[in-house]
Amino acid sequence: MQNIKLPSRLVGIGLYTPAEASLYTGISATDIRRWLFGYTAHGVQHPGLWDSELSDVNECVLGFHDLLEIRFVHAFRQHGVSLQAIRSASQQAKELFNQAYPFTCKRFQTDGRSIFATVMGETGDEALLDLIKRQYAFEQVIKPSLYEGIDYTGSGSAQRWYPVKRSKAIVLDPSRNFGKPVLSGTGIDTAAIFSAYRAEGRDVKRVARLYEIPIAAVEAAVSFEQRNAA
Structure with a gap:
């Protein structure tokens, strides 16, 4: 994604590759690409189900609302x-x-x-x-x-999503870190915590000291990232 020219309105939209969207939703990246960006079958071009929030970006990327909507498409297809x-x-x-x-x-x-x-x-x-x-x-x-886990604005639009059931430790919020998963309380990227966890010999207490956050927060980030990596 190094060559993407990001629009000035990107802040507050969220930014995900199909591979990242797959990690967070459990839906295959292939299906996500087909449903959102279209596909060709028997010589016929089939358009996506809707235009991505980031359709003005010359790349197959999703916005926050695309990410959530795809989950419902998956349920219908199932x-x-x-x-x-x-x-x-x-x-x-x-x-x-x-x-x-x-x-x-x-x-x-x-x-x-x-x-x-x-x-x-x-x-x-x-x-x-x-x-x-x-x-x-x-x-x-x-x-x-x-x-479950979706917070809504007064107008009924999805505002943020807590992807772990019955937990608000981790959030995907398009106004924070381009919508990538962060610890709700601190805004620290869960991927960064997980990287530090591996670099520090999987020492949860040491990572907690490095980031000056509770051990429980480190454990939540590690558990989330390990689930995605599985």
């Missing part, structure tokens, strides 16, 4: 929903909610079924039948865990 249907649902929800990233919007939890019903009428995608007819099936796909 249920067999076609990319055509997902694209249509995204466009309709954008207009209905007046939100650029509608799947992440909390309203999708309540209005998503009716949107998919409309989409099924347009696309004939039978994978949507369960989602439309059975509330339980819809709730299993649009799990509360997809929304």
Whole structure:
């Protein structure tokens, strides 16, 4: 990414390569590239599902909201929903909610079924039948865990994300460190802590002294980075 010319508006947007997005979400980088930046199949070019927040950057990179939205696309694909249907649902929800990233919007939890019903009428995608007819099936796909850990602004837009369940030790916040994972309390990059941990012979106490942070904070950063590296 050395040759990327970063736009002046980058601060507050977040910046992730598909490989980094894969680490943080557990979704393959290949799928992320296909869904967001498009692909070619049988000589036909298929565009991405939406334009990246950083579409003016001449590189395949994601913004913070792209990162979160991709998690919902993955849930739909796991249920067999076609990319055509997902694209249509995204466009309709954008207009209905007046939100650029509608799947992440909390309203999708309540209005998503009716949107998919409309989409099924347009696309004939039978994978949507369960989602439309059975509330339980819809709730299993649009799990509360997809929304868990997301803080929202007053307008309903995602503001930051705590990726570790039931913990606020680590946060991805586009206003801090270009959206890369940091310790919530100090803003220190978790990758930097993990690097120091390995350099210092995996001595947690020594790293805590070096950074002047609690041992628990070092352990949280190390655990997060080790999970990503697994």
